[in-house]
Amino acid sequence: MLSKRVIACLDVRDGQVVKGIQFEGLRHAGDPAELAARYNREGIDEVVILDITATLEKRRTMAATVSAVARQIFIPLTVGGGIRSEEDAAAAVEAGADKVSINTAALQNPSLLTLLADRYGSQAVIVAIDAKRDGRGFGVFSHSGTRETGRDAVEWAREATDRGAGEILLTSIDRDGTRQGFHCEMTAAVSDAVPIPVIASGGAGGIDDFVKVFTEGHADAALAASIFHYAESSVRRLKATLRDNGIPVRL
Amino acid sequence: MSLTIGLIDYGAGNLTSVRKALAALDAEVLVPHTPQELADVAALVVPGVGNFKATAAITDEWREAIFAAIGTGRPLLGICLGLQWLFEGSTEAPECSGLGLMNGRCDRLPSHLNGANGTPQLLKIPHVGWNTLHFPRLATLFTGIDEGAQVYFTHSYAAPVTEDAAAVTTYGVPFASAVERGQVFGVQFHPEKSGDVGLKVLKNFLESI
Numbered sequence: 096m097l098s099k100r101v102i103a104c105l106d107v108r109d110g111q112v113v114k115g116i117q118f119e120g121l122r123h124a125g126d127p128a129e130l131a132a133r134y135n136r137e138g139i140d141e142v143v144i145l146d147i148t149a150t151l152e153k154r155r156t157m158a159a160t161v162s163a164v165a166r167q168i169f170i171p172l173t174v175g176g177g178i179r180s181e182e183d184a185a186a187a188v189e190a191g192a193d194k195v196s197i198n199t200a201a202l203q204n205p206s207l208l209t210l211l212a213d214r215y216g217s218q219a220v221i222v223a224i225d226a227k228r229d230g231r232g233f234g235v236f237s238h239s240g241t242r243e244t245g246r247d248a249v250e251w252a253r254e255a256t257d258r259g260a261g262e263i264l265l266t267s268i269d270r271d272g273t274r275q276g277f278h279c280e281m282t283a284a285v286s287d288a289v290p291i292p293v294i295a296s297g298g299a300g301g302i303d304d305f306v307k308v309f310t311e312g313h314a315d316a317a318l319a320a321s322i323f324h325y326a327e328s329s330v331r332r333l334k335a336t337l338r339d340n341g342i343p344v345r346l
Numbered sequence: 347m348s349l350t351i352g353l354i355d356y357g358a359g360n361l362t363s364v365r366k367a368l369a370a371l372d373a374e375v376l377v378p379h380t381p382q383e384l385a386d387v388a389a390l391v392v393p394g395v396g397n398f399k400a401t402a403a404i405t406d407e408w409r410e411a412i413f414a415a416i417g418t419g420r421p422l423l424g425i426c427l428g429l430q431w432l433f434e435g436s437t438e439a440p441e442c443s444g445l446g447l448m449n450g451r452c453d454r455l456p457s458h459l460n461g462a463n464g465t466p467q468l469l470k471i472p473h474v475g476w477n478t479l480h481f482p483r484l485a486t487l488f489t490g491i492d493e494g495a496q497v498y499f500t501h502s503y504a505a506p507v508t509e510d511a512a513a514v515t516t517y518g519v520p521f522a523s524a525v526e527r528g529q530v531f532g533v534q535f536h537p538e539k540s541g542d543v544g545l546k547v548l549k550n551f552l553e554s555i
Contacts, residue, residue, distance in 0.1 A: 097517055098476040098496060135541070140476055169367055171498060171539050188360050193539060216359055216396035218472060218500040261472060261500075290457065292474050315470065345476040345496040 096343045099309045100140040100316035101330060102294060103323050105130060106147045107176075110160050112324065113147070125324065128163040134323060135168040137330035140345060142168060143196065143264075143318060146176030147239065158190040165191025175223055175264075184211050188219070196264055198223040199237040202244055202251075205258050212259025221294075222260035224248055226281060227268040233281050240268045248281065249288045256289045263293045264318065270298025274322075277304055279312035286313040294318050302336045309342045349555055350374040352387030354412075356403040358394035358427055367538035371549055381411035389420055389555050394427035398452070398503065399439035401431045409445065416447075421529040423551050429525060429532030430505055438503050447530050450506040456518040472502040473517045477535075485512035485526050487533070487550050495543045497523070497535035504534060529554065 105112045105127050112125045131142050144161060161174050174187040175196025184195045195215075201208050201222050211220045225240045226233040226248035233248035252263050265285050267278035277295045286293040292315035295308045299319035308314045323330065334344045351373045355361055365375050368391070378384055390412065394400065404412075416422055424432050433444045436452035444452075455473055458466045476496040481488055504521035507514055513524035515534070525532040531551060537544035 096478065097473065100475050165362075165366065169370070169538060169545055170541050189362065191362055191366065193363055218395055218474065219359070262474065290468075290470055291472070292470055315475065 098140070098343045098345045099314070099337065100294075101305070101334060101337075101344070102141040102143055102316055102318040103131075103134045103139045103330070104143045104145055104296070104318050104320040105164070106145050106320055107157065107160055108147060110157060127160050128167050130324065131164045132167040134330060135170060138334060138346065139170070139323075139330050140316070141171040141173065143173040143175065144192075145196070146174075158186055161187060161190035161192055173221060173264075175221070181207070181210055181214070184215070188215065194219045194221050194262070196221040196223045197260075198225065199239075201255060201260075202235070202237045202246070205254065208255055208258040208260050212261070217259050217261035217291075220260050221262045221264050222252075222255035223264040223266065224251060224255075224285075225266045225268050228278075228281075233284065236268060240266075240271075249284055252285045252289050252293075256291050260291065262291055263289065264296060265293055267297035271296075272321075273298055274300030276300060277308035277312055277314070277317065279307055282308055282312035282314050286315070292316060302333050305333060305337060306340045306342065309337065310340075349388040349552065350376050350386065351552075352384050352390045352415075353377050354390065354392045354404070354408070354428075356394065356400065356408075358396045358400035358403075361393060363536075363538045364391065364393045364425065367545060367548055368552075371545065371552060373552055381408045384411045384415050387415070387420070389552070390415055390422040392422065392424045392428035392431060394425065394431070395500070396427060397438060398427065398430060398436040399442055401427065401444070402439075402442045404431075412445070416530060419529055421531065421551065421554050424532035425538075426501060426534060426536060429522075429534050430503060432525065432530065432532045433505055436503055448505070448508065448510045448525055448527065448532070450508050452503045452505050454503050455501075455521070459518045469518045472500055473504075474500045476540075477515050477517060477523075479513040479515060479523055479535075481513055482507075482511055485524065486554050487512055487524055487526060487531055487547050489550050491543060491546055497533075497537070497540035497543055497547075499523075499535045501534060505532075 173194040174192035179200040294316040295314040296318040511522040512526040515523035
């Protein structure tokens with residue numbers, strides 16, 4: 096049976112892992128390669144490196160950090176943050192990324208998804224969607240959650256799928272950094288609307304939140320950062336609990 | 347003594363991860379520019395992701411060199427699309443023929459199946475993530491690997507379960523997650539992305555040389 100995936104996100108700035116509260120106010124949490132190796136030993140299923148300030152400061156994803164992490168682990172590695180062109184994606188892939196995650200650039204130029212899917216295959220293209228409750232639906236924001244786009248998350252997820260994205264990384268801006276749990280309603284709305292896997296992100300506070308997002312949220316994978324960084328919830332213990340709740344995992 | 351592995355680059359996806367994993371196991375990796383260079387390698391790896399039609403880039407000249415290498419007993423490992431290419435063909439690109447070393451054709455995974463209570467259950471395609479291996483028989487690739495071990499997949503098409511199957515995985519339907527016939531091996535999953543289990547599969551392949 097296909098396992099539900101638990102993914103660790105390394106939010107990186109200047110070569111160091113940081114974690115923001117609702118995208119602001121950062122504190123240090125360690126060396127990316129060191130953390131990735133630890134998660135790999137603990138049984139994490141994938142690692143995502145996100146250059147969280149890249150879009151705002153117009154910086155390119157740090158090839159050196161990606162390369163250092165890629166040397167440590169032999170599990171899927173995704174790189175996101177500031178990938179705006181085919182060249183940016185190529186630099187990430189050459190540094191050792193298996194998948195690239197595209198957010199703002201895909202909203203501005205959706206054909207970039209098709210271009211990258213043709214070159215690397217859809218399995219290498221993740222569309223990252225940052226969305227916020229908006230009436231009865233969910234509105235999409237760009238530029239690290241700072242700009243309203245006027246687009247609906249479900250509608251954009253469908254279009255991105257049609258254009259070649261192979262997975263969706265869906266972050267709830269309302270929940271990100273709050274530890275109040277994943278946004279199960281939003282995750283289920285998107286996951287039920289598209290034929291490709293959806294990775295839920297934003298709001299993980301404890302083990303129960305993962306159980307909920309895999310059951311009520313219909314998520315294929317769930318991503319978290321800070322709850323792993325500070326060793327508050329080890330990956331192994333999390334997965335054992337998921338298994339005890341009848342959720343298939345890799346242990 | 348390190349062994350030189352010929353890694354076939356036909357433009358289907360990037361080779362970085364496969365190269366890195368083989369290097370971590372102390373293998374020398376050569377990406378040949380001409381079919382003639384295959385004469386000097388100890389074994390061949392055919393990686394690849396994406397559409398089956400990408401295999402059309404492997405011209406007759408390359409096919410002959412690959413057949414010649416296999417003919418002299420040198421092992422070949424097809425990964426992902428590389429496994430599918432070992433079969434006769436695929437419904438994904440019916441106009442392209444595979445190597446035909448394994449009997450049967452590859453087909454698209456089902457997008458839904460009937461659930462336990464008769465209601466159709468949607469299956470997400472591609473099949474992405476970690477899934478379990480079951481072994482119908484003893485196989486060189488899986489020496490020292492436990493039944494039920496999990497490996498990383500990402501694909502929409504799959505090979506049929508035949509007498510060549512060395513591992514079987516189920517996603518909607520059972521499919522051949524690995525094949526073995528003599529010195530010809532194939533894995534549908536990505537050993538270079540499957541943690542310790544994947545590295546062990548690659549190590550077993552290198553030890554078959």
